[in-house]
Amino acid sequence: MLLFGIAIIVGLALMVLSADKFVDGASTIAGHYGMSPLLIGMVVVGFGTSAPEMVVSVLSSIQGNSGIALGNAYGSNITNIGLILGVVSIYVPITFHTQVLKKELPILFFATIVSAWILFDLNLSRSDAVILLLLFIIIVGWTIRQGVNSKDALTKEIQVGINETKTSVLASCIIVIGSLAVLILSSRLLVYGAVGISTALGVPDILIGLSVVAVGTSLPELASSIIAARKGEPDIALGNILGSNLFNTLAVMGASGLIDPITIEENVFYRDIGFMTFLTMLLFLFGYGFKSNGKISRVEGSLLLVAYIAYTSYLVFKH
Numbered sequence: 001m002l003l004f005g006i007a008i009i010v011g012l013a014l015m016v017l018s019a020d021k022f023v024d025g026a027s028t029i030a031g032h033y034g035m036s037p038l039l040i041g042m043v044v045v046g047f048g049t050s051a052p053e054m055v056v057s058v059l060s061s062i063q064g065n066s067g068i069a070l071g072n073a074y075g076s077n078i079t080n081i082g083l084i085l086g087v088v089s090i091y092v093p094i095t096f097h098t099q100v101l102k103k104e105l106p107i108l109f110f111a112t113i114v115s116a117w118i119l120f121d122l123n124l125s126r127s128d129a130v131i132l133l134l135l136f137i138i139i140v141g142w143t144i145r146q147g148v149n150s151k152d153a154l155t156k157e158i159q160v161g162i163n164e165t166k167t168s169v170l171a172s173c174i175i176v177i178g179s180l181a182v183l184i185l186s187s188r189l190l191v192y193g194a195v196g197i198s199t200a201l202g203v204p205d206i207l208i209g210l211s212v213v214a215v216g217t218s219l220p221e222l223a224s225s226i227i228a229a230r231k232g233e234p235d236i237a238l239g240n241i242l243g244s245n246l247f248n249t250l251a252v253m254g255a256s257g258l259i260d261p262i263t264i265e266e267n268v269f270y271r272d273i274g275f276m277t278f279l280t281m282l283l284f285l286f287g288y289g290f291k292s293n294g295k296i297s298r299v300e301g302s303l304l305l306v307a308y309i310a311y312t313s314y315l316v317f318k319h
Contacts, residue, residue, distance in 0.1 A: 071209020
């Protein structure tokens with residue numbers, strides 16, 4: 001039991017460090033070869049902060065632990081909205097003054113509804129997984145096309161953050177390769193520890209995925225969101241969360257289902273996927289706004305955080 005706990009702690013620590021280095025190195029390489037700052041922010045950085053979820057879920061699917069793969073993806077979404085955005089908006093209320101985010105919110109809500117509809121039969125088949133992946137490719141392509149010539153506030157903030165990086169291409173290549181290797185190793189450690197604890201305690205692996213693994217793989221988003229909030233740039237934090245949730249819902253679940261089709265228990269669908277959909281709907285109502293600018297106030301952030309604590313407490317004490 002102690003060994004499994006150590007594996008989780010070491011795996012999480014290495015994962016956070018390697019994901020951060022991966023993003024830095026990949027951003028430098030992409031910028032060197034002419035990719036615009038906005039595309040780097042949306043694609044490279046967005047993928048990098050969600051890399052832990054992808055690697056953990058794919059490894060779990062390969063090993064036949066579909067519960068951890070499912071719990072990791074949807075649990076990370078719940079953590080991102082309830083815990084991370086809840087904490088950030090309590091610290092600094094988030095006002096939606098950028099059109100990039102205005103477009104991403106309804107897209108995320110649409111993707112969440114489509115994902116829930118696909119899983120309504122309690123089965124994620126390979127054909128369902130292909131639909132999720134194709135939808136992800138279409139949405140990313142459309143978003144990139146819309147954002148290439150964007151001059152709004154978020155674009156300028158992303159440009160400032162990326163232009164601060166000063167590393168040679170060769171060094172960046174070494175960093176990317178090394179950090180990716182560490183990321184895979186740390187993910188294997190995390191899955192090993194999670195499966196071990198699940199077996200030792202007799203707890204379903206999906207609960208471990210929804211709690212310990214989900215929070216752990218969301219640490220890069222938590223760190224980057226808190227840093228952005230402290231710099232007075234909560235829009236970057238929100239954009240990161242929206243992109244991460246979209247990636248988890250479509251790409252992570254699509255890749256996992258393609259490797260190993262997933263059968264979902266009815267209570268998991270209504271409790272966990274239902275709660276994720278509920279939080280996404282709340283975020284849409286809070287943030288999108290139907291008047292001038294939508295915002296997530298401190299009161300609304302507190303509501304998100306309380307909902308997350310209540311949900312997590314239910315998971316813990318119910319089992």
